[in-house]
Amino acid sequence: MIEAHWLFGVDADQIDVVIHPQSVVHSMVELCDGSILAQLGVTDMRLPIQYAFSYPDRWAGSLPALDLVKAGGSTSCADRARFPCLDLAYRRSAPVAASRWC
Secondary structure (H helix, E strand, C coil): CHHHHHHHCCCHHHCCCEECCCCCEEEEEECCCCCEEEEECCCCCHHHHHHHHHCCCCCCCCCCCCCHHHHCCCCEECCCCCCCHHHHHHHHHCHHHHHCCC
8 A cells, every 4th residue: 555655656545455365466456447457476576576677678487377266366355453554554645545445
């Protein structure tokens, strides 16, 4: 949430936090037409780090391909009681956004 706000200039009231325990979805953005673009990958930080070093190019990777069937999936809204630091992130980014949750 903090990264989306500060790195990309997105207002905190435009950011929803969802929990995806499989860690396959690394980021998503909803476009003005309602479609969603997502970056999916295996549960390994080497790929995002490699992309940070190679940007704007793409280097060949050594990780296995993502198997969405094996990865399974479930996504849920962030639970304030379970993730209390999200309240801090919203308050730090914009005081009025602390009440916005999916």
